[in-house]
Amino acid sequence: MIWKQVIDPFHNLTLSVLVAAIPILFIFWALIIKKMKGYQASLIATGLALLIAVFVYGMPLKLAFLSVTHGALYGLFPICWLVVMAVFLFNVTVKSGQFEVIKHVMAGITADRRLQALLIAFSFGSFLEGTAGFGAPVAITAAMLVGLGFNPLYASGICLIANTAPVAFGSIGIPITVASQVSGIPEMPISQMVGRTLPMLSLVLPFYLVSIIAGARKAWEIGPAVLVSGVSFAVLQFLSSNFLGPALPDVIAGLGSIISLIVFLRFWKPKTIWRFANEPAPTLIADQTSYSTGQIIRAWSPFLVLTVIIIMWGLQPVKNGLNAVGLVQFEVPGLHNAIQGADGTNLAKLFKLNYLSAAGTAILLAALIAIPLVGLTYREGAAVFRATLSQLKFPILTIAAVLGFAYIMNDSGITLTLATMLAGTGVLFPFFAPVLGWLGVFITGSDTSANALFSKIQYATAQSIGIDPVVTVAANVSGGVVGKMISPQSIAVAAAAGNLVGQESQLFRFTVKHSFILLVIICFLTLAQAYLVEWIIPGY
Template sequence: MASAPPAPALASYTPDVHAIGDSLLATALVSLVPLAVFFLLLMVAKRSALVSALGSVLTALLVAVIGFGMPVGLGLLSASQGLVFGLLPVMLIVVAAIWFYELTVVSGRFEDLRRSFSAVGRGDLRVQAMLIAFCFGGLLEALAGFGAPVAITAVMLMALGLPPVKAAVTVLLANTAPVAFGAMAIPITTAGNLTGIPAEDIAAVVGRQSPLLALFVPLLLLFVVDGTRGIRQLWPIALVTGGVFAVAQFWCAGHFAYELTDVVASLAGFAAAVLMLRFWRPSTPEDQHSAVEKEALTPRRVIYAVLPYILVIGVFALAKLSVGGLDVPGILGHLNLVVEWPGLYGELLTSGGEPSSSAIYKLEVLGNPGTLLIISGILVTLIYRFAGDRDSYPMTGAMALSAAGRTLKNMRVAIATVATVLALSYVMNQSGQTVAIGTWLATAGGLFALLSPTLGWLGTAVTGSDTSANALFANLQQTAGQAAGIDPTLLVAANTSGGVVAKLVSPQNLTIAATAVRMPGSERILLRKVAGYSVAMLAVLCVLVYLQSTSVLSWMLP
């Protein structure tokens, strides 16, 4: 009896940017349909981000199978790889960062940190508003992100005596410069993983763009709080705060641990302001005195309040230490996972017929920022448990575990949403849809650099997340750059920086701000007040990126 023939393997697949009608334009336009579905469901049909992402994934699969001829099995495997990547490492980092922040809250130390920021400024409401919205908000963005900086700092500014609308506009405007490095720089980490460009390289370029905003945002905050009088009377401390923040952001992004950029920059900017106020006294009009904190803080309480952030800097620095024969990154890298995605690797081919490297899943197990944050959180718990004031600030392992469970529960929709957006990204990238769009956009030549930040702005304005904007457009930017002869790293960084200035107009952030100041339904009022700032900053970034792509400012790039 003849033996049965072997079961056929999945058909191999090579993306083609002329798949539809043998036309690049037609292929690119059809490839835009999943993105259009996502934005229409979110903005027109008013569906949730999760439902919108699910609808766009289904659309992307249909376009991949029907339009590009991608086997159904490969399309589903591609989506599964993106889904897993969205969970590990992307949302692991985000959840770990928020848990780390929650530890400071449940321990009671966060309140001391808040009061430390509120106590600075010699009673000048304008100085305190600037420091809380910009420096403290930047610190919250570094760890919590996802709207927490806007919600928390808005309430703090109202407690100081700032009117609700003014408080909301102030914190929305402040939540710009730190966004690229928010939640332990997860937008940059995501872009690096998707494009294959080292995240450190992307961060270094972003560190030559967003600090320009950081330099001037404190001045804008003074203008919002007190008009031209605020700038005239307080410009020295605004420039010092913004300048030190910008320098620290630039240095940390390119020369230290880019994940800690906002932590270092926020603490440095705040420390510079505190130091300056020891020698310089603001001229404070009667109508700009803030509410006074009733209870004085002791140095011990301030030290314990700041300790978690100093500790996390130390843990990340140690993880990157490479001196002499000690190579900590190499040691941590021994447990890294490298998986050729089953059923996809070897069947998804490049134009040269080689297996596509995008079908290889990589995960840092020990050196992952999420793992390092968990280690930092455990250390903080132990220190607060055994070395702190346990009577006034009780801290136990059970409280830490409870905070972790609560964080996972509160983040479950966000986890599912980001994972689904990454599934969309992988299907569009591996089927060739993103490459087709990027190749078509590259026909604009060098002018594409001028438009590049606009894509990041659009993605963040709609989704409320710079991470999602990079998931949607990072590969597109890379492809367009390669085709147009523009540095792809510059354009991927521009996508990230463009998203920075869209946070203040995203419906998500507007709603959070309106709710925080107890004015639900005032989103349109807030949008009218902040839209001009967003567009103006976007225009500055567009010109900056274009000049960086030419000989005029190419010297700025690493």
């Protein structure tokens, strides 16, 4: 038996939209007003969506449960598989003590607070977002800056703002992987489209950050260094996202901008060393310890190995070879072709277990190689892995629940109802497309989750108004990055790292105006991409 999706179950679009929006409005209420934990809000929202799908949209109960299960399975693999392995690799580096070497080397390059902010908050934060993600970059970089003597509010605030540049490609590109899976657009064109939007933001962000810290005049004083930081990052982000895919832009751009700025500072120094007025004494002083080149390379070795393996894994011949021996793909029983879309086509429901070619497997291999390189035994590595699983048990549940929620919203037709309403904005929809991603990240704290929630809406709405869906799906990804700095989860992480617990409202006020400013910029960029510079849209 085949069930056909319904778009307007009440034959009154306004009423249908109000009911369809209930699960999303619940998430707003649960996280913002009720301050409910993420996994609790996601599970209840999934239950609400399931009830609406069955009793309002007429979706058979069996199909509804299978849809949620399909989404949860995808949440576990490849998403949680990747997240667990990324955090595991990072934890191995911390446990071995090698991350302390990295921190001290980063802190000892310059005494100027403006340049330290560029190196640590912007470039190093991007590198961490690409490898670990999941809140680690803001927590680590904010703690480092406070340790160096930064004002805690500025340390936490600028780390949140700096984190906008890399979020779309975080955790080895998982936000774009999810956007691809939910929307049906291949990963590469989404990566290319995002990579033709965010580099414009990355280009100006270093100047923007230094202006926040010290004012525009002091930012111009280090203009050459700001230019090197922004241009190197933006160029590498553009090239890697357009030619390598979504897995490595943060790693390559972050490392590249660090190296470029360090080399530049060997030949150029600011006229004056700028520091905060009445700043606290530094507790993290790098130049007390001198590290050899060998020690520095050893400390960075897990991430160097990761970069090499991820590049290999991205090569099509390697991917094809791994899939030839390590791929299990099957039709989801009872769900495959059992739902007819509004356009009359049956929806294919496949589950792909590419356990060898998955990015998470590449990270696992990097971690296994790195364990002896950083001086740990495999027994100690196993203990770190167990601790990582314990650390991530609630995030894993949250991701599974959010993907289950996204799948039932999409399969039941609820997202199509909302898309029909959004299509009413007509030619202006591309301007508002990034706002959906911004809201999604504000709600969930994750660009990955926001893409799971809204990528299908973006796709369907773009099709209905006759523009290329990759523009609006990519806008969801790009808009989401500037919602990260004001999401309650990110604020909590940054406050904890910057010793600002209890002062979260101050931190929110510090970042919120910058979030709106950057969002408006991305909205105008998306509108231009849709109508004025259509040549920028990748073919696929």
